[in-house]
Amino acid sequence: MADFTSIESTRERLGEVGYLADEPASLVSFLAGRLGKPVLVEGPAGVGKTELAKALSRATGRPLIRLQCYEGLDEAKALYEWNYRKQLLRIQTEAADTGWEEVKDDIFGEEFLLSRPLLKAIKSEEPVVLLIDEIDKTDQEFEAMLLEVLSDFQISIPELGPVYARTQPLVLLTSNNSRELTEALKRRCLYLWLDYPDAERELEIVRLHAPELDEHVARKLVEVVHMVRALDLKKPPSIAESIDWARALLVLGAEDVDSAVLEKTMSIIVKHRTDLDLVAERVGVKLGADALFGATRTAG
């Protein structure tokens, strides 16, 4: 499949592979391909940042290469590493009279290079989607190292010289904002802020992922999730969690989201002890009261 041609088609093709992108998301995805710039995606946990990269890979038919970041991630794990065991074997099997120069040229060849995600993405024959997940978990040194890769799409290996990208990879960096990223990195990226979707869009998403769920239940579910998000919680429920909840309700065969159902299944969307108490107190009571007076609340 080819790259995107317009904002509209970007949105449609993302929709076809099961990702309902909003205006900004489809515009930035489109621009990323056109301008050849990496995209920095920020937002609360679980709003579909990683999912966007996967969807882009599906929609464009490019393979996805993923680099999961963590504290202490270094070049050997992200870029490349020399396969020293193989190098040792090579030296040992060598006859005694081969000159050092010859062996040296040989053991620092591509054959002895272990490609890690970044080098793999750069070297790839076909265009790829490169996902650098949770970049905020790494330290600043690693960020500095990324700059070369992100702005010129090249990696310098001292023994081999620079490796240039053969095709333009589509790069996505995600961050949960646990620390401020450096200006230099931000400067090289397009910026996309993904937020919790509004009720209508979330309803669409839930119905896309749990199509068998009754329309009425799905609507009620989204309403409750929005109510819960409005509370002051340690960790508000994400889209992924509302989908999980929808699937759970489906398995349980629930016909309505009332206070009893909420109490039983609440732990799917809220994961902190103190948050659970708060939700039970505020939302549970409200649902109970609604049922009592037969009040129907409309979305929004």
Add this chain to the structure above:
Amino acid sequence: MAPRLLELADELRGEGLAIGTSELLDAFAALREVSWTSQADFREALGATLAKSQEDRRVLDLVFDRFFFRAVEREAVRQGVSELDRPYEGTGPDGIDLGTLRERIRQAIQAGSDSEMRDLARLAIVAFGRQGEGSGVIGVDVQRIRRTLGLRTERGTQPDPDEVPREQLQRFERHVRRELERQQVERTQSLPPSRPLREFDRALPSNPAQDLAAVHRVVAQLKRRLATQGREQRGRKRGAAVDVRRTMRTSLQTGGVPLELRYRPRRPRRPELYVLCDVSTSVTSSSVFFLSVLHALHDQFRKLRSFVFVERISEVTDVFERERNFADVSRAIATDAGVADVSGYTDYGRVWLEFLERVVDDLDPRSTVIVLGDARTNGRDAKAKVFGTVAERAGRTFWMNPEPRLYWNYGDSVMAAYEPFCDGVFECWTTRQLEAFVDALAAVRISTA
């Protein structure tokens, strides 16, 4: 269009966005790809290339609106277009009933429809103007219109049909403000000077749990500042003291001629913090903020003693060390700190005396005292001299006041009495200001003992 965009970028820089040439080039490249005529796409393209954080994006949106509003108005003034002589459709001969209007506005705000809010804002201004209460000052008029319409923001948990979401109400107020500005421009036939964004507008809507996280971030920065400061100075030899003994020893190599000078190494200063926090009723609104600052400080510093005071002072260091949960900490302090004696009013004079008595032996030039309070003595003796003794014994003293500088020394505030003894006084009730404090801290030169 390019010059216009550069002007916009200039205004954005004025509001503190870091926009370099590379960002601008990106913006132009992006605008080549999207249609210029769709406002949403245009704005999103600028957002993706110029704004690199959520806060930046918020500022961009506000500046974007203001910028193009002004551009349109300037053009209208130049071409002499006016709406004043045309009555706005929808207003009948005898005007619209205020009650109906009120109801419609409330619905529009709850629905969050921008175009409807704009139309209704104009109607409200017309209806309000007929009552003849216009003050001519836009800010005052906006508040009066809001009060006339009886709009309140949501409070508490009980649903009340009269209340509207705060964020939406702010949007409606922005529409009213904009319409009033438009009328003013038409009346005077000139644009008022552009003003920087208000702090209140640029702040993102947030909730306490996330605010707490923000405070923690800034305090982590504060710690880095205090730690790196010492190291910076150690590297620099200028102003260092000559170590005579070591210089003599080295001179032995050169036959007793001191060719090479040896300096006494500078030790990085391990900050010892004393934080005093006012928790009386006059600072209720900011004491949550202060307590969260304290909470964050305890996360970062080991040599930290914290105190809370109202009439008397009480050390709460152990409370913070025992409890990790912020809610528990504030509850513990509220219930058993025992700082309010009889009246519940702050008595700064007595607090200084008690503080001095407790820590006098521990204070040394290496220690930093930070006071969080409004310096309102309720007419009691300020005992500035005693505070002076505290400040003198401590290496550095900072005061953070939760009131705007404008209100200092009004009424019973005696900030001026304490100010001369401090190395720095700051107004501080938002994380942004806390950051400013951290920045200022780096600028203040440390006098090493």
